[in-house]
Every structure is written in C-alpha cells, then in structure tokens.
Amino acid sequence: MSRRIVVGLADRAYEVAVGPGLLDQAGQRIAPLLKRPRTAVVSDETVWGLHGARLTAALEGARIAVSPIVISPGEQTKSFAGLADLSDRLLALELDRGDLIIAFGGGVVGDLTGFAAAIYKRGVGFVQIPTTLLAQVDSSVGGKTAIDTPRGKNLVGAFHQPRLVLADLDVLATLPDREMRAGYAEVIKYGLLGDFGFFEWLEANGAKVLAREPEALAHAVARCVEMKAEIVGEDETEQGRRALLNLGHTFGHALEAETGYGAALLHGEAVAAGQAMAFRFSAAQGLCSRQEATRAELAIGAAGLPVRLGDVLGHPFAAEALVRHMAQDKKAEGGRLTFILARGLGEAFVAKDVDAAAVRDFLLTEGAAP
C-alpha cells in the first residue's frame, strides 16, 4: 500500500506516492499524464543497471515507448557540460513540448533533469522517480532544479515542479549504506527544524530506518514528504519559511566546497555536520540550551554521520576559508550571513543578519585553523 501526499500548488498541484512496488506501477500512473505514448527516461549508469529493466517493463507494459538517456553518476555531471549533453540528447529524440521526461535516480539526476526540463523548448513536464533516500525525502519534491558551477553548488537553476513523484521504497534495497546514512541526515533535518515528536521518534527508530525496515522506512519517508509538501505549498520560491529546509546547509556547503564536492564528503554528510554545528552555534549564541545541541549531535552521530570538523576528511580547515565560502553562498545578503538557527529541538528559524566575525570565532572554538 502506498501513501499519497499532495503538494498543494493550485493548478500545478501534484501527487507524491510513497511506498513499495511503485516502479512496477509507473506505466499505469504516468500514462494519463502523456499526450502521446512515448517518454525519455534520464538515469545514471548505476541506477539504470540495477533498476532500468524493471522501469522499462512497467512503462512498456502500459504501451509507452521508452528512450533511455544514461548519464555518468556523480556530482560532476550536474554541470553546464552535463546540461549541454543532456539537452542535445533530448533534442536528438525530437521530444516536443507536450512530452514528459522522467528523472530516474538520485538528486544529481533529478536536479539536472529537472533543470533540463525547465529550459527544454522553454519548458516541458517531468516526473521524478527518486532512487536515493535523500532524493525521496528532499530533492525530488518541491521543484528546485539546478546545476553547479566552479563558483559553487546549485548556482544556476530554476523552480520547475514535477508533475508526479513516485518514491518506491523497494529501490532503496540496493542503495549503499553510506548513501543511506547521507539521506538520513535530511530525514533528521525535518525533526530538528520543525517536528520535535518526529525527532523523538527518530531517536528511538532511526536504526530501523537505516536498516530499511519497511514500516519504519515508510513512516519516515512519508513524514518528511508531508512536511516538505506543506512548506513548499506555502512558500514555493523560498521567500520565507522554505529556507528552514536549509538547516545545516550554510556550514555544510562551506565544507563541501573545501572538500571538492566529491567522495570525501557526500552532500548529506556535509548537511549532517552542518546541522550539528548549527545547533552548537545556536547554543553558543544563547538561543538554545547546550543540552539540546548535544541531543541533536548525539542523534546525528548515532547514525554514523559526521558531527564535527574533525570528523571530516581534510581537516584542519581554515576558519577564514570556511567563512569565505559562506559569504559566497547564494543565501548571503548585503555582506551579512544567513543561517538557519534553532531556539530548541524542532524550533528552527531564519537568522538573516549573522555577524561573520561571530561565525569565525565559533569556528575557532570548533577546531578550525586560524
């Protein structure tokens, strides 16, 4: 049985289905959205090798012709070169504006395909079939699409909502444990930012989620999607509350930039350390208690995720370099830094005018090099 969550965006509202067996239902669920029975499926080599045949069978079973576009896995594909290549391959298929593109993979495939769909012939519809925990609970929902540039992550992109999201929990069976943990950093984020009850549930049940126990996994993914759908429905283009979803990201992006956006530190791992740091920084600013910051840190650390600079390969990082990355972050406005800070567990808020010197001092207390 799958759960159905709606992202309420008036005439662009769409359904997120969460549950087992959804890949096999992809044909019947996607067919009503198509103007003609053909589609392009963008996937990466790993996902396509593991699950491509099942998705193809499901689509062809509904008489939909499938043109696969298989790209290299990894963050480096989410680039101008990757976008140019994908756009060219879509054009070669002669898809028109009435056709739909399917993004079948993790956040890299989803962000790149979503952006290509946003600009292909001035915009074409797309469907997300997320295959990582991170993509199921975060990146496939909400319509943020982007590529990276040498100046930073996600700096060129568009808001472009999918028409449907199918989060099949079965595909997570093949996800490497490290990627599962990285996705879990985004799961715990929802508890920390706005649902203390969910945070407590994760303290008790996080190991079951990581072990992919069906009930626990379904509850966790559905709760995250519900929260994201609610936030996006209220603030699609991040004028306010949606920024809460960036908890841990300002510290996290700086660490990703320092470590080169690669295998040394996955995005979710950076967000994990970033969230622990955001709570400790909040405690240092007198916004929440040290006990609450420690509790957040313990829950993140219990999942085997990094919580301190010293847990990240490449440490010691220079405080100055980290602050420089934060200032370049697109969330920086008028020289002041924007952070998501917390008044308690489940009580995050947007702090728009954080003093860079206070952040630098904090980083020194965290063991950053002067």
Ligand code: NAD
């Ligand atoms: P990813 O897409 O790189 O996937 C991680 C790895 O897992 C890849 O090697 C992939 O081939 C493999 N993989 C995917 N599904 C698999 C499966 N079922 N079985 C086995 N292997 C599988 O990484 P990700 O963590 O999914 O996404 C990270 C990206 O998402 C970053 O670029 C980040 O910026 C972006 N992101 C976007 C948003 C958003 O709102 N758009 C939110 C969060 C993160």
Ligand code: GLY
């Ligand atoms: N991942 C942050 C957002 O979707 O707003």
